[in-house]
Amino acid sequence: MHTPVDYLDPKLPPGLALAPIPVVDATEESLRHYGHLVSDPRDCRVEIVRWPAPGSRPVDADTGDQGGTTEGVFVSEWQGDILYGRNEAVGGHYVLAYAVPPERTRTGHAEPPRRMLLWHANYHPDGGQLFFPLEPRPFYVPLALPGDDVTPERFVCFRFDGRHGLYIHPNIWHEGVFGARGTQRFFDKQGAVHARVSVDFAREFGCLLEVTL
Numbered sequence: 325m326h327t328p329v330d331y332l333d334p335k336l337p338p339g340l341a342l343a344p345i346p347v348v349d350a351t352e353e354s355l356r357h358y359g360h361l362v363s364d365p366r367d368c369r370v371e372i373v374r375w376p377a378p379g380s381r382p383v384d385a386d387t388g389d390q391g392g393t394t395e396g397v398f399v400s401e402w403q404g405d406i407l408y409g410r411n412e413a414v415g416g417h418y419v420l421a422y423a424v425p426p427e428r429t430r431t432g433h434a435e436p437p438r439r440m441l442l443w444h445a446n447y448h449p450d451g452g453q454l455f456f457p458l459e460p461r462p463f464y465v466p467l468a469l470p471g472d473d474v475t476p477e478r479f480v481c482f483r484f485d486g487r488h489g490l491y492i493h494p495n496i497w498h499e500g501v502f503g504a505r506g507t508q509r510f511f512d513k514q515g516a517v518h519a520r521v522s523v524d525f526a527r528e529f530g531c532l533l534e535v536t537l
Contacts, residue, residue: 331418334526336443338427341531343476345466350482350490358467358496362456362489370513371452373494391450391517398455398512400463400503404431407440409500413512420500422532436505442466442533445479445499446522451515455501456489458509464535465490468497474523481535497523504537
């Protein structure tokens with residue numbers, strides 16, 4: 325996206341189609357090309373991608389990957405029909421998903437959502453990312469393999485039982501972590517450069533990704 329987006333008020337058009345995506349249990353095998361399960365966040369190394377060379381001469385081998393990592397708490401919080409995400413590691417605050425079409429959302433209730441409707445996803449070309457639950461409760465993470473020709477059909481939603489965290493490789497499409505209800509906190513560690521490449525499903529494909537809970 326070339327113009328700044330208000331991630332707390334994306335102003336999505338009404339009447340968007342829904343594109344259901346499969347939900348699978350997160351295992352080492354099912355995550356094999358996306359990343360892996362994490363038992364102890366202290367033992368998880370975050371990959372940092374070397375800065376790309378702008379011309380024919382390569383970046384010196386001992387430079388270009390020294391930006392390091394940043395870490396903090398990622399909060400997933402349902403407020404009625406809207407799921408908000410807050411990433412303290414990079415100072416981000418976003419609408420992650422909706423429980424109903426955006427034009428019908430209400431925030432003054434505590435009914436558990438039956439589905440999640442996603443409008444946006446992104447990837448980080450500068451490094452990988454770790455999410456580890458601070459409360460052992462189930463959560464969900466939609467992912468797609470690398471490629472700027474991404475389409476809604478390439479996404480899979482992984483379901484975690486809360487006993488493990490998730491590490492995803494650089495360039496993997498994602499959109500934070502999604503608690504199934506209420507407020508849920510995660511330890512987050514990622515590349516400090518925090519480059520982000522985005523896809524807007526609503527405006528690019530006229531749809532929202534639908535995840536059944």
